Amino acid sequence: xxxxxxxxxxxxxxxxxxxxxxxxxxxxxxxxxxxxxxxxxxxxxxxxxxxxxxxxxxxxxxxxxxxxxxxxxxxxxxxxxxxxxxxxxxxxxxxxxxxxxxxxxxxxxxxxxxxxxxxxxxxxxxxxxxxxxxxxxxxxxxxxxxxxxxxxxxxxxxxxxxxxxxxxxxxxxxxxxxxxxxxxxxxxxxxxxxxxxxxxxxxxxxxxxxxxxx
Numbered sequence: 413x414x415x416x417x418x419x420x421x422x423x424x425x426x427x428x429x430x431x432x433x434x435x436x437x438x439x440x441x442x443x444x445x446x447x448x449x450x451x452x453x454x455x456x457x458x459x460x461x462x463x464x465x466x467x468x469x470x471x472x473x474x475x476x477x478x479x480x481x482x483x484x485x486x487x488x489x490x491x492x493x494x495x496x497x498x499x500x501x502x503x504x505x506x507x508x509x510x511x512x513x514x515x516x517x518x519x520x521x522x523x524x525x526x527x528x529x530x531x532x533x534x535x536x537x538x539x540x541x542x543x544x545x546x547x548x549x550x551x552x553x554x555x556x557x558x559x560x561x562x563x564x565x566x567x568x569x570x571x572x573x574x575x576x577x578x579x580x581x582x583x584x585x586x587x588x589x590x591x592x593x594x595x596x597x598x599x600x601x602x603x604x605x606x607x608x609x610x611x612x613x614x615x616x617x618x619x620x621x622x623x624x625x626x
Contacts, residue, residue, distance in 0.1 A: 420605050
């Protein structure tokens, strides 16, 4: 078994992924009808009670209240990366046939909970989402807890076969383009990574090559 100790340093803000209660987004409604004399009239005037809602996603917390990632979220990212990179000729991922089965059964993250280290406050990121339904276009406002760029996490990837270690580093490199967590298609959660030895010294990764995040 080969272990790869990893540090991810986020170059973009990261968003929470755990679902919270849904509710009407009052501030968004107000922005659509700022001159209405009351919230009730704003809702009635815009007709958003059934079409605009707030779907809040948050970060899980450990017993100390620190935001965390779960180990399975890292494995989920690996599956996403492998699924995309297997379409790229000459990548290591393109040579893995049953990549989901391989990740499920041969690659593990040693730490069950992965604390997120950061300075500053947890904020929130709101964005409108549009979708077509049988009743017509539906507009929803997604809202997520947000941790600023510069945050970092450390975890250990365990490969039960050495042949997959190269693919793991390929997937980690992919995070520079497609981040970890919610709303990745907009660039949220992008990161650079370091490969660390047992003493925490950097022995690989791509952060030293792309220090400016580009």
